[in-house]
Amino acid sequence: xxxxxxxxxxxxxxxxxxxxxxxxxxxxxxxxxxxxxxxxxxxxxxxxxxxxxxxxxxxxxxxxxxxxxxxxxxxxxxxxxxxxxxxxxxxxxxxxxxxxxxxxxxxxxxxxxxxxxxxxxxxxxxxxxxxxxxxxxxxxxxxxxxxxxxxxxxxxxxxxxxxxxxxxxxxxxxxxxxxxxxxxxxxxxxxxxxxxxxxxxxxxxxxxxxxxxxxxxxxxxxxxxxxxxxxxxxxxxxxxxxxxxxxxxxxxxxxxxxxxxxxxxxxxxxxxxxxxxxxxxxxxxxxxxxxxxxxxxxxxxxxxxxxxxxxxxxxxxxxxxxxxxxxxxxxxxxxxxxxxxxxxxxxxxxxxxxxxxxxxxxxxxxxxxxxxxxxxxxxxxxxxxxxxxxxxxxxxxxxxxxxxxxxxxxxxxxxxxx
Numbered sequence: 001x002x003x004x005x006x007x008x009x010x011x012x013x014x015x016x017x018x019x020x021x022x023x024x025x026x027x028x029x030x031x032x033x034x035x036x037x038x039x040x041x042x043x044x045x046x047x048x049x050x051x052x053x054x055x056x057x058x059x060x061x062x063x064x065x066x067x068x069x070x071x072x073x074x075x076x077x078x079x080x081x082x083x084x085x086x087x088x089x090x091x092x093x094x095x096x097x098x099x100x101x102x103x104x105x106x107x108x109x110x111x112x113x114x115x116x117x118x119x120x121x122x123x124x125x126x127x128x129x130x131x132x133x134x135x136x137x138x139x140x141x142x143x144x145x146x147x148x149x150x151x152x153x154x155x156x157x158x159x160x161x162x163x164x165x166x167x168x169x170x171x172x173x174x175x176x177x178x179x180x181x182x183x184x185x186x187x188x189x190x191x192x193x194x195x196x197x198x199x200x201x202x203x204x205x206x207x208x209x210x211x212x213x214x215x216x217x218x219x220x221x222x223x224x225x226x227x228x229x230x231x232x233x234x235x236x237x238x239x240x241x242x243x244x245x246x247x248x249x250x251x252x253x254x255x256x257x258x259x260x261x262x263x264x265x266x267x268x269x270x271x272x273x274x275x276x277x278x279x280x281x282x283x284x285x286x287x288x289x290x291x292x293x294x295x296x297x298x299x300x301x302x303x304x305x306x307x308x309x310x311x312x313x314x315x316x317x318x319x320x321x322x323x324x325x326x327x328x329x330x331x332x333x334x335x336x337x338x339x340x341x342x343x344x345x346x347x348x349x350x351x352x353x354x355x356x357x358x359x360x361x362x363x364x365x366x367x368x369x370x371x372x373x374x375x376x377x378x379x380x381x382x383x384x385x386x387x388x389x390x391x392x393x394x395x396x397x398x399x400x401x402x403x404x405x406x407x408x409x410x411x412x413x414x415x416x417x418x
Contacts, residue, residue, distance in 0.1 A: 032059035035148070036074060038085040038101075039113065040066040044136055048084070051141040058145050068092035068100055075105050079241055082152055086113045086136075087121060098125040107240055109155035111147065131155055171281025173306040174408060175207075175291045178313075179322035184345045185312045186213050187378060187388075188371070188401065189290040192310075194387040195405035197252040200285035205256045207302060208292040209267045212258030219385025222247055222257040227264045230272040237275040239283060246283075251390055254284065268298040277305040286408065293326065300333050308408070309335055311342040313363070315353040320362050327363060336365075341413055343404055344370045357418045366415035369404040372397050 035052075039045045045064050052060045063078065065071050068089050074080075083105070087097045101110055112133040114122035122133035131151035134144065176192070178185035186206075193204035206212040206226065215222055224245040229237070246254040259265045280287045291302055303309050309330065313323045323342070330336065342365050344356060360367050374388065374397035381388045389398045389405075407414055 032061040033081045033148070033152070034061045034079060035063070036071060036078075036080045036083045036085075036108075037062055037064045038066070038068065038071045038083065038089065038097075039064065040086065040089050044086075044113075047137075048144070051139075051144050054141040055145050066090065068097055071101065072104055075108070076244070079238055080105075080108055082148055083108055083110045084113060084148070085110060087118065087125065094121055095124060095128070098128065098130060102129050105240070107159070107238070109151045111151050171283075171285065171287065172308070172408070173277065173281060173287050173289065175289045175303055175306045175309045177291050177293055177303075177309055177311055177326070179293070179311070179326040180319065184314075184347055186217065186290050188310075188312050188343060188345060189288050190214065190217055191387045191389045191398070191401045192405045192408065193253050193255075193286070193288040194249075194251050195389045195402045196286045196288070196408065199409060201254075201283075202252070203246070203254045203256065203280065203284040203287045205280065205287060205289040206258030207268070207289045208258040209294070210259065210265050210292060211262070212260065212290075214255060214257050214290070215260060217382050217385070217387075218249065218255065219382075220247060220255070220257070222255075222260060225258060225260055225264060226256045227259045227266065227268075230268065230276065231266055237272075237279060239279045242276075242279055242283065251387075258290075267294075267296065268302075270297045270301045273298050273301040273305070277302070295329065303330065303335050304333060306339075308413070309340045310368070311340065311363070311365070312345050313342050313359060314347060315344050315356070315359050317352065317354065320354060320359055324362050324364075327365060338413070341366045341368045341415070343368055346371060346373045347375065356416075360418065366413060367418070368407050368413065369400050369416060371400045374398075 037045060037048060039048070049062055052058070052062065063074060063080070065074060066089070068091050071085070083101055085097065085101060087094055089097055092100060098110065098112065109131045110129070112122050112125045112130050113136055114133045115136055126133060131154055132147055134147060139147070174192070176185050176189040190204055193202050196202040204214065206214045214220070226245060229241055229245060242256065245256055247257065248254050289302070291299070293299060311323055311327065313319060327336070327340065330340065342363055344359055344367060346353070354362070356367065356370055374395060377388055377392050377395060377397065381391050384391055388395065389401050392398050393402070
């Protein structure tokens with residue numbers, strides 16, 4: 001007796017035109033596995049749903065589509081732990097189906113559904129990268145669940161082995177930090193990232209709990225932000241989800257935006273940061289972060305995970321005193337010595353400004369650069385949505401920022417000689 005007959009006949013739960021449905025097979029508190037089922041036979045799709053529901057303690061969230069095109073759209077907008085796919089679909093056939101899925105989402109394991117007459121095709125798919133193949137109507141519920149879990153774990157092992165064999169970007173993390181608001185930290189972060197982009201893959205990341213200003217300075221209107229992802233996905237954050245939120249600028253810089261509305265302004269949690277930083281390191285050779293300071297465990301986790309904390313300092317007495325106090329606090333977190341440097345940013349000419357050597361003496365950390373005033377040019381850069389180092393690269397302020405960016409690429413930091 002076929003499994004479909006054994007389980008009985010029930011009305012279809014959804015239409016096949018790319019519809020979705022969820023099947024929670026237990027009330028376990030464990031996070032459900034998110035499966036994408038690609039099957040144009042409604043009976044087979046219903047059968048698989050019922051089989052998954054038969055085994056207690058195995059929570060699944062099943063999304064069903066009946067075409068490759070619908071599957072690719074789902075993969076662009078949702079996160080899945082595994083793809084379960086027939087190879088013969090209305091808009092794709094045979095290896096074309098598997099290769100299309102594998103090329104689009106290589107980070108997701110694929111299990112092929114096959115008929116008894118398609119064994120060679122299924123074996124070819126496994127040879128090309130599928131984790132396993134299952135015969136329709138021949139697999140029992142428990143065997144199905146075991147196969148899915150095994151495929152996911154096997155895929156993780158293979159990805160880790162590939163990562164170790166071919167390491168990705170070096171992933172230097174640089175946190176730009178200001179001791180108080182109005183220091184120009186965001187301006188420096190964006191310009192350093194823009195200056196790096198011509199030399200190595202670069203991300204600019206707005207890691208804040210209050211409203212960000214990357215969008216204003218770049219004249220962008222991001223639809224997706226980093227904060228809404230962190231609050232919803234951690235600790236199951238994936239590189240794919242991050243890449244979906246990266247806005248790629250004409251300069252080549254990738255940008256991850258912070259909160260754009262008050263409702264998104266929430267404090268970050270340490271577990272969110274712990275999930276985020278390793279993924280950022282794997283996405284670009286240089287990651288410049290605009291970090292909003294707060295004496296919290298999340299900020300501590302961010303800064304301790306960085307290769308360099310770059311303090312942005314105005315050369316006026318109050319700002320220097322605040323920066324000194326911040327450095328003393330950072331030292332209690334173990335962030336000192338070669339892990340910290342400073343950039344003096346002259347936002348406007350001021351009669352009471354300290355000399356560079358006085359600033360350095362107060363701070364007690366290396367100075368990487370001194371940026372002269374360029375108020376009007378910075379305002380123009382904001383109106384144009386183009387960082388100063390790209391819009392006015394020959395200006396002395398832009399040249400100063402470019403020199404700092406060059407030092408960030410060096411194996412060892414070269415402090416400014418005063």
